[in-house]
Amino acid sequence: MMGFGRFRRRAVATAKTDVPGWRRPPIETGRSRLVAIGAGFLLLLTVMGGRLIELTLLRDGEEPRLTTRGLREPIERGDIVDRNGILLATNLKTSSLYANPRRILDAGEAARALAKVFPELDVAEVRARLAPDKSFVWVKRGLTPAEQQSVYRLGIPGLAFQSEYRRVYPHGRLAAHVLGFANVDNEGLAGVEKGLDGLLKPSVRDLTGPLTLSIDLRVQHVLTEELAAAVEAFSALGAAGLVTDIESGEVLAMVSLPDFDPNRPNAGVKDGLFNRATLGIYEMGSTFKTFTLAMALDSGAGSMASRYDATEPMKISRFVINDYHAKRRVLTMPEVYLYSSNIGAAKIALDVGTRRLQGYLRAFGQLDPIRLEIPEVGKPMSPTPTQWREINTVTVAFGHGVAVSPLQLAEGVAAVINGGVRMPSTLVKRPSDAPLAGRRVISADASRDMRYLMYLVVAKGTGSKAAVPGYNVGGKTGTAEKIGIGGYRAKALLSSFVGAFPINAPKYLVLVILDEPHGNAKSQGYATGGWTAAPAAGRVIARIGPLLGLSPGAPLVAEPDRPVLAASAAIGENRAPR
Amino acid sequence: MKRHLTVIGIAVIAGLAFALYNLKYQVHGLEARRDALTQAIAAEYESVRLLKAEWSFLNNPKRLADLAKRHLDLVPLDASRIVSLDDFPRVSRQPSGESSAEPATRDAKTSGTGTKWLVGAHTVPSP
Structure with a gap:
C-alpha cells in the first residue's frame, strides 16, 4: 500500500513540479500533515513506552514504601521508660467531649445532665460556656470509655467527641517528681517532661525509640516505701531521698514526699508538686563535715593523726560553737567525724582557711546550681565572697550558713568517696560504653581515708543504725536546725543520713532526709539523723543491695590506727557490668 | 486483509x-x-x-x-541468703564413699563442677 503511494507520488511529482502555475493538490498537503502528526504520536508513544519500561523494569518499585505509609499514626509524644524498660509515661487515645452551642437546644438542661455524668463540673459554669453563639467549645477532655458511654446515653444533640492522645503515667505517684507531667495539649510542664521536652517531640522520638531514664523503678519503689514509713513513724512534714550510682552519677531513685499523681497533678496536696530532692535547699548540718574533712585531708591542712582540742566550747566573735555529742577532750581527726564534733570541724576549717575552703566547696559543686535534666533545680544559698567572714567558714564546716539541695549534697559526697572524681548527676541512662567524664576534686588517697571515716561512723559512731548485715555501709548523719523567724528553731530539725555501700569499693549512694521529724518511743524520743534517717537508709540498703545484684562482703575489720579499706579503688577499676 | x-x-x-x-x-x-x-x-x-x-x-x-504477700510464701532476698563458693568447705575430690555422705561435701562437689545456680543472682564479683 505504502509502496504504491510513494511510487505514485513520485511519478506525479516528476511530471508536474516544474510546470509553472501548478499548485499542490490538497490531498498532498493532507498526507504530509498526516505524516507529521503520525511522527509526533510515534515520538510520544516511544517516550511513554520508554517510561513504562523504566518504571516497571529498571526502577525499584515504590510499593514497599506505599504499603507502610499511614500505618502508624504519628505519635504525639515519645514514651518514657525506666532503665530496665518499664513503661513510665505513654500516650493513649482518649475521647474529648466538645459541644456545638448553636445546636444545643437548652443549655441549662444540657449542663445539668452533664453534671450528673461529671460531678466535678460546675453547672452554672458549663451553662455559661454552652450559651454563646459559637460553634465549638470544649466541655471535658480525656474521657474514659465508660464516661463516653454515659454521655452518649444522655442523647443531647450538639455534643460530639474528638479522639485525642492523652499522657498517661501507669505508675501514678511512683517517680512523679522525676517525670513531672504534661498538660492536655501534650506540652511538658514539669520534671523530665519539661526538661527534655525537645527530645520527646515526635519528629525526634520516631527515630530513636523511647527515652530511657536512669531511674530503676524497683529501687524507686523501695525508697518511696521506706521514706513514707519514716515520715509516718516520726510524723515528719516531708522527706527527700536519693539513690545514685557513685561511679556514673546516674540517679537510680529520687523521691520527694509528699508527692503527687502526674495523671492528676492538680488534685493532690499543694505541697506535693514541690521537689524537695532537687528544688528544696537546706542547711544540711553535720553531713557537710564530710566536705570539711575531705578538704583538710586533701590539702594537707590535717591528717588522720591530727588532734583537735574540743574540751571547751569555741568562741568566735559573738558566737559560741558547742558539740551535740560533747566529749570534752582532745579528739583525733577520725573522732571529730565519728562523734560529729562541731568544735573539731570548725578548727579543721580554720586550718584549711577561708579561701581554700571556698575553692573546695565550689569544686564539690556546693556553691553553684547543679545541672540536671529537670527544670526544678534549686539555687544554693551561700554568703557572697565579700560577705564571707570567719564565722561563715566556721559554721560552714558543720553545715550551717550554706544551703544546698539534697542532690547537690549527694553529688559532692559521691565525689569524695568514689576516688575523688566528681561525676555530673543525670536522670538519663548512660550508654554502658560511654566514657565517664568527671573532674578530679580530691586525691585518691584522701578519698580512701574518707571512706574509712564513713565506715567508722556506721561501725562505731552516730550512724550505727544504718548498719546492714552483709553489706558494709559507710555514711554520715546530720541534724540541722531549720531557720525560723528570728533564728534557728531547736525543735524544727532536718535530720539526714548520707551513706554508701559497699564502702570499701562504693557502688551506690543513699541519701535520706527527713523534714521536721519528731522523736517517738522507738527512737527514745530522739529526732536526730542517727535515730530517724539512718535506720531508714539502712532498710533501703538491705532491700536494694540484693536487687542491684551486689554480693555481700565479709565484715571489714576496723582499726582506728590503720585503715583497712581497699586501697584507692579509683573510678573505672571497680566498674561492674550492669 | x-x-x-x-x-x-x-x-x-x-x-x-x-x-x-x-x-x-x-x-x-x-x-x-x-x-x-x-x-x-x-x-x-x-x-x-x-x-x-x-x-x-x-x-x-x-x-x-x-x-506476693497475699499469695506466695516467698520473702525478699536478704544478704544472709547469698553465699559464694568460698563459703563452702574445701574437700578433696577423691571418690571415697564416706565423704560423699556429708551434705557439705555434696554441695561443694556440685559447685566444683561449675554449677552456678547458687550465685545466679550475682552480676558483680564480690569485692
Missing part, C-alpha cells in the same frame, strides 16, 4: 478496554481492602500501646509486693 486487520484491531481494543476496566476495579477493591487493613493495623497498634500501658500498670512494684 484490511477488514481482518480492522476486526482484529477492534477486538484487541475491546479486550484491552475490558482488561483495563477490570484491572481498575480490582485496584479499587484492593485499595479499599488496604485502607481497611491500614485502619485495622492502626487500631491494633493502639491496642498494643494500651496493653503495654496496662502491663506496666499491672507490674507496679507496690501491687506485685501486695500480691
